[in-house]
Amino acid sequence: MPSLLGNVFKGWSDYSKGIEQGGNQKYEHMFSMSIDLDKCTGCNACSTACYAENNLAWVGEYKFASRQSMHWMRIERYFDEPDVGSSDPESLDRGASFLPMMCQQCNAAPCEPVCPVAATYHTVDALNAQVYNRCIGSRYCANNCPFRVRYFNFYDNAPTAWPAPMDQGLNPDLSVRSKGVMEKCTFCIQRIRGANETAKREGRELKDGDIVTACQQTCPTSAIVFGDLLDKTSEISKIWKRQQVKLGTYKQEKENKDLRGYRIFEELNIEPKVLYLERVREV
């Protein structure tokens, strides 16, 4: 039977496998996402869809200023372009660079081995899961996340975020998190579960396109693709293959250097599973 210590040891063992064997665990699925930064307009549709789908609490200006906001998916905006340079010191030559940033569901996730109670662990779907009931709020995981995509409930946000009757609009498929627990992007686990159960009920295997995350669904430019990397026929597998990006390495060796696929901070050997496609600009 799993015990607390057992959970912790299993987490460590999975983590070391992730790092030493390139994430070669016995996964049933390996969900992954790709985001084409050349199509992303930075419009916020994805992040607002995430608020609606995942019962994210809004926190107000004061808490936002204290970095206590709960936006699982945020759009970062940069004005410099280290790769193509800028020529005019007084004006921008091009637009901004937008970067949708959420949990990268690392296969060797640095957040996992530091959790003293194994509240965050790797699932058989290769997802980095957070067990709210186990979480004791040590915040070690957030401290260890290089992407800063874990959000801690410093307060019980529910009463202010969903004053009646706003609470009627909560998604009953997942919980409202209370004070003292960590939360983060789950790749819409409730949708994954739902699609799994539908497939099971219909007596078939899960197929590509069954699961659509909220951000992917709403993205007006269709910049986001989601799917199972273990399904070699899925769109997401094809994109990873076409971009010559491989799992199990911290340094990609591509035959075609012009291909746009890259993983952020893969040099940290954490095996992020979100593939970004470089933005393209005329120079």
Add this chain to the structure above:
Amino acid sequence: MSKTKIDRRNFLKVLGLGSAGAALAGCDMPSYVTSDEGKENIYSYLAPEEYVIPGIGVWYASTCQQCPASCGVHGRVREGRVLKLEGNPDASVNKGKICQMGQAAIQGHFHPERIENPLINGQKATWDEALALVAKKSGGAAWLTGAMSGHQRVLIDAHRTAGGNARHYAVEVVNARPWEDASLATLGDANPNLHIDKARAVLAVGADFLGTWGNPVKSMRDYGNFRSAPRGVLMSIEPAMSMTGANSDIWVTARPGSEAAVLMGVGHILTTKHGVSVADMPSAALAFADMTPTKVLGLSDVKEEQLAKIADTLMANSPSLILANANHDTAKVAQVLNMMLGNVGQTLTPSAAITAEALLPVTGSSKDLVEFAMDAKAGKISSVFISGTNPVFLAPSKLDMAGALAKVGFKVAIADFHDETTTACDVVLPASSALEAWGTHVPVDGSDAGEVYIQQPLMENVHANTRGLGDILLAVAKGAGVDGLAEFEDYYGYLRTAVSALIGSDLEGDWNSILQKGKAVTAVNHSNFNAGGDVALGFSEPAAKAGTLTLITSARQGLFDGRHANLPWLQEAPDQISKAVWDSWAEIHPKTAAKIGAKDGDYITITSANGSITTRVFIYKGIHQDAISVPMGRGHTNYGLYAKNGVNPLSLLDASSGDRQTTELLNSGVSVTVKPTGDNRHLVRLMDVDSQHGRKLAATITADQFDRNQGGA
């Protein structure tokens, strides 16, 4: 087949089958639907209504009413509540996609500050009392609404016709009016069908099609295809960076008000350097010849090489598309360039409109806002219905909208929230949210799809005593004695009959399929372009001299014109450019900041001839040195708990009367002076840095590299 194995869920289910543990089956789908073993005799809930399956969301089609674009949506309904909106894939405008404003409609729907009961002079009243008073005092009433289409428009027109044909003022400050007027003048078609996806290059001049201009979701969808191989090039000319500018390959900043000159400068280079012919448009040819790069530089600070780069890109990437909405002059130049470059017929095609003209959209403008204020002040309006717009908030203080409304004898607001306008009204009729009401909407996209979108209630009213806009319009029209409405008990009955007439069938099956798809498809009239004539191009030099500051009131997807300021999700969605939340800010160039002695987070007072506002600065290089940009949307004085912060830049604008060319507020600008107050407080935003500090976060490759690998994915 799925693998048979005993996991925790299945184990519990098996346990439940053999014992009194039926409730445990509630951990999964209710077992009466089916279970793995094919047994269907366990009920985990009390028997629900037919078609309601506990735990399973059902999606119903409706139409989004968060902005005038009217995208088709699907609402997920579970246990009688609508929980989430997604785009309707059957709606040809948005094809399954919606923007953040659409996503946030749920929050407005369940908002704690909705108006719940009819009010007469601020006091709670019954519907009968309110409607009786309205019927008695609203004879010959004018209508003041936002953009409006479908059968709601039909009822408003019927009410106006019966009552002496008072005017319908349609107010939208964020609009495409300059483009529409210029297109009508040059092509004979106010609303040409745009094909951004087919263009190889797009030049946007004050037409923020990725943000708020036209139908942003449709444009963004097309933009996604536009960026696929072969990749299109996006260019922008504007004083302050917009969403479109923020995604541009080539971004050129111009002094506010000089956009037309810059575009003429592009025309100059096209004719002189590239030999593009304007022989059949002698006046335009003259204007282009006159606008030399030196002159453009003096007017706009745009350098010759920038003009040449734009012209070269347009020539190298045909067909292109030039979209302009900065002002009427600029939009006209844009259409002339489109004609010269052969884009007309390729990326701009004649519009088609449904044959049922009575349903066509009344697009809004600021001109109607200004004219309403003037007419009201002149005592020409005895009574008015106000719905879907907030004139007191939108009108520049110079118009004195509150004073103008005071001159109107009887004012009725049809609204779901209290705002600056409802408090000035005699009667307030509480409207249902857009997700609780029936309606029809015709999108303004010029396509020949012939679609009329159906808005159907996605759940019962959250507040029992509210009524749908259509129901209110029907009751008001009946009260005014409009013929032919007596047989309809409610708006649903009216709509059912009207839509049946529209599609020529009243079969139950056809109606159900319309509701299922969220649209009725009807016949269209194709129009033709009437281009080829000479076009006189004008450019009036902006009043503000170089070195002085002009205030620009930018529009952003999010709070839009201020109507969404009461939605916390949108208040907390960081602004796309500044990344600020929950408060206003003023964007200025670092050199301007140095000149006035302001640093990041300093409060400054911005003063025009019409008043002043005080807000914090956000310093960045995406703005012209002579411009200061304050996005609109905040600065409400009476729009609830969540809309208290910020300032309203619209109040400073100069609303000159009469002249159509300058009445549009969106890109009009006004001369201002700026002074730091000495206070400083950190501007709260998602990120305080603009630099990636050399890390590979949002990486970029050149278009050459992209072309070599044909886009990869």
